[in-house]
Amino acid sequence: MFGGRRTRKGSIWTEVLIAGAALLAGLAVSQAFAVEPPTSRKMARQIDVMEKIMDQVLVDSPNFLVSGRGTTRGLFVKNYGVIFTFSASLVDKGSNWSFDFGEGFKVYNEEGKRVIVLDGDDVVQDYMVGDEDEEDDEGRDDRKGRSRRDRGDRVQERLYGRGKAEIVDVFLDYGDTVTTLADGEWLAIVAFLRDSSYFSEARISRLALKAKAADLRAFAAEKISEEEMVKRIVEEEY
Numbered sequence: 376m377f378g379g380r381r382t383r384k385g386s387i388w389t390e391v392l393i394a395g396a397a398l399l400a401g402l403a404v405s406q407a408f409a410v411e412p413p414t415s416r417k418m419a420r421q422i423d424v425m426e427k428i429m430d431q432v433l434v435d436s437p438n439f440l441v442s443g444r445g446t447t448r449g450l451f452v453k454n455y456g457v458i459f460t461f462s463a464s465l466v467d468k469g470s471n472w473s474f475d476f477g478e479g480f481k482v483y484n485e486e487g488k489r490v491i492v493l494d495g496d497d498v499v500q501d502y503m504v505g506d507e508d509e510e511d512d513e514g515r516d517d518r519k520g521r522s523r524r525d526r527g528d529r530v531q532e533r534l535y536g537r538g539k540a541e542i543v544d545v546f547l548d549y550g551d552t553v554t555t556l557a558d559g560e561w562l563a564i565v566a567f568l569r570d571s572s573y574f575s576e577a578r579i580s581r582l583a584l585k586a587k588a589a590d591l592r593a594f595a596a597e598k599i600s601e602e603e604m605v606k607r608i609v610e611e612e613y
Contacts, residue, residue, distance in 0.1 A: 413451045418555040422449040428549050438538035439463040456560035457553055464570035465534045531573035542584055550591035558589035583611045
């Protein structure tokens, strides 16, 4: 999607993502991850500011869908840097999605059909826009279904690519906000991806982008170009 992209499995990101997941779930994080309180009140304030910036970006995003403000969480990892985590879906969830509102009230989409379940018994089914005329021919229905899914996958792939570009813009515009990081430490943004058929089919549930504090400062001081800065942002997803 952008220069310098690298996709790997394993590595330190496995531990980092576990630490972030534990934080999001409100669980105790093992000392093996060296997660500690910010080194100073200044760092704590800067992490708080960056959380709010990320929240605003996500709430305003035409690509990512989040539950609301307060979805971003930041943590300091000793000898590593600062990691910001959030959970998100895409504004277009694809051909198959579902919401459970509790008490037997569910709404889900299955192959272009919107289905509403009330009290676990009553089922109301209708067709999404473009499916008003039901086809009797099974072959034509299958072709329409495949075409719809392919179209939906392309839409979601574009949304995901644009969403990643939004995160890259956060690095470019606000990456030097956490001034208390040492030059050799990382600023990382980790997304936990969910509730979209594209993620399921592509087998992607984690997106991690990171950049060295020294590079972010060099870019802010106009010592390196935007193109060069983008190349130095490392991407991993799996």
